[in-house]
Amino acid sequence: MDRLEAMSLFVAAVEAGSLSAAGRRFGIPLATVSRKVSDLERHLKTRLLNRSTRQLTLTDAGHAYLAACHRILDEVGEAERTAAGEYSAPTGELIITAPIVFGRLHVLPVVTGFLAAYPDVAIRLMLADRIAQLTEEHIDLAVRIGELPDSSLVATRIGSIRRVVCASPAYLAEHGTPETPNDLAAHNCVTFEGLTAPAAWTFAAxxxxxxxxxxxxxxxxxxxxxxxxxxxxxxxxRVLSYQITAAVRSGTLRAVLQAFEPQPWPVSLVHAGQGLLPLKLRAFLDFAAPRLKKRLLQATW
Structure with a gap:
């Protein structure tokens, strides 16, 4: 039995919530995952998981073993990165996540420049409008928009963005331009579920x-x-300022209620920061931070 593989499958099953999800993550059949986890339990002479048709739950032994697996797998990964030279030269794969629009407009151009400068580094760029869990999802770096909760993560601020209310000049000509937030009661609105509640908007007063x-x-x-x-x-x-830079500059959208905008949201590069950073991550931070700062400064009107 390959115990490291079995540990990895056990951890993946707990993190993903099912054996089938762990199989999809590793690209192996459900039956194989189930057999390897069962073999691990037989080897340990204890049950790690309570299985039902709806969910997996950890036994008391499973909770303790999960923590040990995390520690062991992290140490093995660290040893492999050291042996592969990731701490002596930028090399290997870097996994980065960012919001969809910001990633496409700003992160991707920086990534392409980095790849040209560092031929021994590969990047997996995952764009999604959700907060990814860096440790659980094995992500090296995240671009975060908004205030950051207190955590053990290390953040590098690269700028800020505004929450902007806007409309087309034709709409404003027909319906009038709101002068205060209370004027919105007389207007039609388009709401975006990912940014604000659909029933109300908050402003600074x-x-x-x-x-x-x-x-x-x-x-x-x-x-x-x-x-x-x-x-x-x-x-x-109401959207984020960088999302409408081109539209405002071209005149197809016009910002309104700017005097009532809430405090800008910070934009940060976030990583786990535990121990010595692999050179691929250090190199990307040094390369990307000043370029993203410049792009954010330019994404204004």
Missing amino acids: GKSDLTVPIRSRLRVNTAEAAIDAAIAGVGLT
């Missing part, structure tokens, strides 16, 4: 917040769709 109800005529689940709808004249929408 002096040193306090002002939350106003809005009338959502169209509710979408991507920023691109909200922006396209606003350009088409459906109504006002």
